[in-house]
Amino acid sequence: PQCNLYTMAMSRVLVGLICLAVASHAAPLAPTTLNTLRGGGKAFPKMPDSVKPGVVTGQALKDLYSTAKEHGYAIPAVNCISSGSVNQVLEAAKKYNCPIMIQFSNGGSQFFAGKALPNDKDKLQACVLGAVAGAHYVRHVAEAYGVPVVLHSDHCAKKLLPWFDGMLAADEEYFKKYGEPLFSSHMLDLSEEPLNENIETCVKYMKRMAKINCGLEIELGITGGEEDGVNNEGVDNASMYSQPEEIWQVYQALSAVPNAVFSVAAAFGNVHGVYKVGNVVLRPDILGNAQKFIKEKLNSKDDKPVNFVFHGGSGSDKAKIEEALGYGVIKMNIDTDIQWAAWDGIRQYEAKNHDYLQGQIGNPDGDDKPNKKYYDPRAWLRKSEESAVKRLEETFKDLHTTGMLG
Numbered sequence: 001p002q003c004n005l006y007t008m009a010m011s012r013v014l015v016g017l018i019c020l021a022v023a024s025h026a027a028p029l030a031p032t033t034l035n036t037l038r039g040g041g042k043a044f045p046k047m048p049d050s051v052k053p054g055v056v057t058g059q060a061l062k063d064l065y066s067t068a069k070e071h072g073y074a075i076p077a078v079n080c081i082s083s084g085s086v087n088q089v090l091e092a093a094k095k096y097n098c099p100i101m102i103q104f105s106n107g108g109s110q111f112f113a114g115k116a117l118p119n120d121k122d123k124l125q126a127c128v129l130g131a132v133a134g135a136h137y138v139r140h141v142a143e144a145y146g147v148p149v150v151l152h153s154d155h156c157a158k159k160l161l162p163w164f165d166g167m168l169a170a171d172e173e174y175f176k177k178y179g180e181p182l183f184s185s186h187m188l189d190l191s192e193e194p195l196n197e198n199i200e201t202c203v204k205y206m207k208r209m210a211k212i213n214c215g216l217e218i219e220l221g222i223t224g225g226e227e228d229g230v231n232n233e234g235v236d237n238a239s240m241y242s243q244p245e246e247i248w249q250v251y252q253a254l255s256a257v258p259n260a261v262f263s264v265a266a267a268f269g270n271v272h273g274v275y276k277v278g279n280v281v282l283r284p285d286i287l288g289n290a291q292k293f294i295k296e297k298l299n300s301k302d303d304k305p306v307n308f309v310f311h312g313g314s315g316s317d318k319a320k321i322e323e324a325l326g327y328g329v330i331k332m333n334i335d336t337d338i339q340w341a342a343w344d345g346i347r348q349y350e351a352k353n354h355d356y357l358q359g360q361i362g363n364p365d366g367d368d369k370p371n372k373k374y375y376d377p378r379a380w381l382r383k384s385e386e387s388a389v390k391r392l393e394e395t396f397k398d399l400h401t402t403g404m405l406g
Contacts (some may be wrong), residue, residue, distance in 0.1 A: 045406025046071075047148070051099075054143035055151045057180040058213030062261050064099060064148060065307050068330040073400035074310065076392065077101035079154060079335040081108040083137055085342070088385040090145040092392035098401040101150040101331060102138055103187075104131045106163050109153075121159075128166030135170070135182050147405065151182075154333075155189040155219070164188065168208065175212040185215030185261070195220075195246060199253050210259040217309055217331075218254070220246055221267025241286055242266040244293035251294055251306055263307040263331060266290065268324075270312035282320040287327035304328035313337075313395075321398050334395050338388050345387025349380045 041047040048067060050060040068075055080086045080102050093100035104112065106127045110119055113130030135151055142149040156164045164186060171181035188205060190198040202218045209216055221242040247266050254262045268286040291304050298305060308329045313321070314336035321332070356363045356374040363369050373379065396402045 044148070046404055047099075047406065051148050053146045053148060055139050055184060056148045057184050057215075058261075060148070061150065061184050061213075061215050064150070065261075065263070065330045068099075068404075069304055069307065069328050071400075071404070072325055073404055074325055074329050074332045075099050075101050075150060075401065076313075076395045076399055077103050077150075077152060077154075077331050077333045078338055078392070079103055079105055079108055079333075080134065081111045084381055084385060085388075086134070086138055086141070088342075088388045089392070090142060090147065090149070091385070092389040092396070093147040093149070094145045095389065096393055096396045096401075097147075097403045097405045098396050099148045099150070099404065101152055102142075103152040103154045103333075104134050105154040106131075106156065106160050109134065109163070122162060124160065124163040124166070127160075127163040128170075131163070131167050132170045132182065135167075139182070150184045150331075152184055152217070153186045155187055157189050158193060164205075168205070168214075171209075171212055171214050181209075181212045181214040183214065185217060185263075187217035187219065187265070189219040189265075191219040191221055191267070195249070199250055202250070203253050203257060206254055206257045206260050206262065210257050210261075213259070213261075215261040215263070216254070217263045217265055218250055219265040219267075219311075220250060240267050240269050240271075241283060242268065242290070244286075244290040247290040247306065248294050248297055252297075263309050265309040265311050267311075270310070282316060282324075284320055284324040284327055284329075287324060287329065291328055307331075309333070318398055325400065332395075332399055334392075337395070338391055341391035342384045342388045345384040346380050348387070349383040 041049045041051060043049075043052045046067075048060075048063040050056075050063045051067075052060070056064055064075070076098075078085075078089045078101070080089060081104075086102060089100055089102055092098075106124065109127045109130035110117075110124075111130065112134045113126045115126075117126040117129070119126035131153060138149065138151050142151075153164070153167055167183060167186060171183055174180070174182035186209070188202050190201055193201075198218070198220070202216065206216050221240055247264060250264055254260050266287060268284055269282045287306075287308050291306060294300075294305050295303060304327065306328055308324070308327065310316075310321070310324050310329045310332040313332040313334045324332075350357060353374050356371045359371065360375075361368065361370055363371055363374075393402075
């Protein structure tokens with residue numbers, strides 16, 4: 001009887017929590033004014049009223065980008081592959097009082113769902129399932145960490161459009177229930193296609209996404225290096241540097257879509273991965289020249305009309321990062337450095353406890369002593385998380401994001 005009473009009580013608690021969650025998701029976005037955009041928001045002293053703890057979408061996403069650009073900082077975007085990797089990113093954002101972007105690649109999405117699941121090339125159903133499951137997980141825990149989170153999907157080439165379509169369908173279904181998309185935004189990377197096709201396809205999707213307040217990131221030019229199975233190590237050097245006219249074409253086309261929120265990952269020599277210093281030639285001035293060019297085209301007072309994205313942030317020269325921030329970069333991808341930090345935490349743990357990790361029984365303290373507390377996954381995975389959190393502190397400092405919630 002006591003168990004039955006306990007079960008009934010817990011059921012009521014769970015029902016109450018679910019109702020509360022549904023009510024909070026259905027709440028409309030708060031209006032934004034020029035004054036609130038400059039800070040003094042209800043949730044965070046340095047943020048607009050629209051920006052609240054949890055996943056930000058629509059007007060809140062637009063305001064977050066505008067605030068970052070106005071104050072000269074960028075939001076770190078970290079690729080996640082599991083609930084643990086999501087947790088470590090949220091922990092870092094909470095610890096250093098920062099907004100953060102969590103993003104899923106197609107490979108990371110598949111890993112989140114499980115590599116054993118079918119993933120047909122024309123459906124990519126495991127990639128879709130993993131991305132949607134990951135997004136729901138982020139939505140369930142992000143608000144508890146008390147930080148604003150941009151929930152994003154990473155590079156989507158033409159061959160991966162079934163994955164993109166599946167995520168967008170989930171966004172639209174979520175919008176019907178809660179008045180906002182599941183994800184904050186998505187990235188389309190059609191940089192290997194002709195420019196006209198790239199723009200036309202992005203405009204087509206932007207029209208659909210704008211109806212549900214979902215943002216879009218477009219890539220121009222090719223990011224070199226290798227990441228997530230995409231190898232661009234042998235690309236033509238010229239394709240790694242975007243031209244102002246190309247960026248203007250994109251800006252003009254996407255701006256014409258009502259309610260569009262977008263960012264541009266323009267190429268300025270970016271490379272995925274970490275390479276020897278001097279082997280990568282970053283030219284952030286390309287972004288600065290494009291901002292000037294587009295400002296003149298618009299006859300605008302805004303010195304930085306474009307929201308730029310910095311791809312391949314890992315291992316980049318800190319002076320180049322600083323320069324890019326001055327040209328309107330509001331997001332920087334950081335993946336490879338966090339991957340290494342996560343592994344390094346495990347590597348150091350194993351080195352320290354090596355003699356306690358050679359069998360279930362027997363260690364320097366005695367042949368009959370158990371080692372369970374050393375090989376328990378929670379022990380070494382936690383060291384991985386702690387190492388990643390520490391590395392993110394450096395990233396937050398580089399991007400001037402530390403303490404930006406007030």
